[in-house]
Amino acid sequence: MKFFIDTADVAELRRWHELGFLDGVTTNPSLIAKSGRKIFEVLEEICAIAPVPVSAEVVATDAEGMLKEAAKLRAIAPNIVIKAPLTWDGLKATRALADQGVPVNVTLCFSAAQALLAAKAGAAYISPFIGRLDDIGEDGMQLIRDIRVIYDNYPWLDTEILAASIRSSDHVKEAALAGADVATIPPKAMEALAQHDLTDKGLAAFLKDWEGTGQTLL
Numbered sequence: 580m581k582f583f584i585d586t587a588d589v590a591e592l593r594r595w596h597e598l599g600f601l602d603g604v605t606t607n608p609s610l611i612a613k614s615g616r617k618i619f620e621v622l623e624e625i626c627a628i629a630p631v632p633v634s635a636e637v638v639a640t641d642a643e644g645m646l647k648e649a650a651k652l653r654a655i656a657p658n659i660v661i662k663a664p665l666t667w668d669g670l671k672a673t674r675a676l677a678d679q680g681v682p683v684n685v686t687l688c689f690s691a692a693q694a695l696l697a698a699k700a701g702a703a704y705i706s707p708f709i710g711r712l713d714d715i716g717e718d719g720m721q722l723i724r725d726i727r728v729i730y731d732n733y734p735w736l737d738t739e740i741l742a743a744s745i746r747s748s749d750h751v752k753e754a755a756l757a758g759a760d761v762a763t764i765p766p767k768a769m770e771a772l773a774q775h776d777l778t779d780k781g782l783a784a785f786l787k788d789w790e791g792t793g794q795t796l797l
């Protein structure tokens with residue numbers, strides 16, 4: 580499974596990128612707003628730090644406007660992936676961009692039928708929002724499972740399933756079990772991935788016993 584980081588916070592990005600296992604970055608208008616920075620400036624910095632696919636979202640709601648914004652966003656760096664919403668206009672723009680060889684991440688997916696449409700439109704990624712479905716009492720992970728089955732039924736659909744709106748390390752595990760190709764993980768959930776009480780306790784015990792030997796490794 581590929582690990583993307585879901586952030587527009589450059590300090591967080593740098594930290595996780597330096598660990599060496601970051602396969603991509605996703606941003607959205609809310610994350611850009613949270614960063615408090617200008618969109619082109621922050622995306623340029625992100626692309627320079629991490630030479631991996633970086634999703635940048637359009638904000639126009641008509642296909643023509645989306646295509647104009649996409650051209651400006653793509654001019655930032657060659658690793659920019661255009662993020663477009665799952666609307667008919669978003670799908671129209673996706674088809675046009677895919678035909679030009681531009682990778683598109685179709686976002687705000689809440690049903691398997693929507694995911695099928697995005698794949699038909701030539702999306703490079705589909706972003707089903709797990710956490711937001713859980714928030715309204717639905718089973719977000721079931722959506723990932725359903726999309727996996729549908730895409731596997733038609734192997735010529737080469738859209739990657741990018742599990743989004745991830746809130747916990749359990750979401751990452753479940754998405755991996757369900758066969759998501761990618762998880763885009765917010766920094767807090769990324770941090771939680773390595774944490775286990777028994778790891779902390781075990782390490783403390785090993786270090787205490789080691790100290791008792793009076794030895795050093797260096």
Ligand code: G3P
Binds near residue numbers: 585605607708711745
């Ligand atoms: O990638 C989309 C994701 O950032 C949405 O997450 O937590 O705002 O539902 P959330």
